[in-house]
């Protein structure tokens with residue numbers, strides 16, 4: 001007779017038939033999956049049952065807790081600064097983390113930004129920072145604490161000890177077409193933030209053709225689920241829904257995005273990127289209980305000082321030139337008119353195919369490949385005016401990039417109506 005309290009088959013059948021699983025059943029499933037006594041195919045079947053039947057609020061809390069309990073939890077309570085973090089569901093040209101973390105540190109917060117790498121058409125924060133010579137993403141828990149204490153912000157890889165169940169579950173979701181389940185996404189994202197130990201959290205849920213969530217309705221559902229979940233665990237959580245139809249800023253690609261982030265930290269940069277950073281930074285400061293205007297940190301140089309200190313604390317050479325691609329080519333307008341849209345998904349795919357992104361998580365990425373959008377929606381362009389700059393290490397990839405960018409941009413006879421960047425707020 002089995003000594004196990006439950007049978008995986010019975011729990012899969014229960015979830016398949018719409019019965020709510022208890023806290024102890026969910027805890028057992030996750031623990032047994034990690035221990036190897038619940039098989040991959042059983043967990044795959046359970047994930048598919050969740051995909052179709054969703055989860056109750058109580059099940060979601062239990063799953064999130066079980067994922068957190070599968071590993072270590074950082075204790076940031078001895079820091080003298082209030083902690084606040086941000087999570088973006090991912091977009092094209094989204095280099096916001098590189099700017100926000102030092103902005104918040106400059107107004108007195110501690111930002112423990114444990115980040116991931118990019119997959120597919122969206123870039124990863126760690127890949128971007130790795131284009132800075134010497135910068136390293138792997139830090140020990142004591143280094144993270146020291147840098148949070150001294151600098152106020154850290155962007156680094158989440159250690160293997162944090163939420164290990166999420167790593168296993170995510171890999172399985174990836175190969176079983178169950179990534180898109182809202183409760184599974186919410187549990188995955190919130191569990192990692194709980195394990196990281198932040199007291200406040202802002203979720204930037206991207207909506208549009210370049211985002212994971214294509215419709216406002218789905219994005220709102222995901223945002224509401226994550227805000228409720230974070231709050232249930234005592235984390236001050238808010239969400240902002242932001243447009244991701246067109247790339248954010250102009251640069252798409254690892255070193256190119258670091259360069260653009262440096263422009264913003266120097267008080268310049270594209271208007272949409274600056275607007276979003278200021279908006280998110282204000283909300284994060286509020287969540288952290290700080291009465292400060294983070295916009296001034298861009299004009300007075302204090303955000304830049306914190307960025308340089310953060311990079312140097314992780315071995316990065318802040319004086320070094322960022323690497324440049326060997327081949328840079330411009331792509332020009334075939335007709336005059338107004339740019340009505342620049343398709344973020346298509347630009348993201350071009351940058352990915354140039355080498356800026358990866359197909360599988362173990363693949364390397366190019367630091368230098370990518371695209372600069374010289375024209376943005378609403379701009380008036382003349383025939384022959386450059387629209388994009390293509391950066392490639394391999395000239396054989398230029399033709400494919402030109403063809404992809406041709407399909408990404410639309411030119412019309414009249415200017416498009418301006419689209420808001422902030423589509424909603426929750427929490």
Ligand code: URA
Nearest residue numbers: 179184185186188189
């Ligand atoms: N990002 C995560 O961390 N988890 C998901 O499930 C989806 C996006």
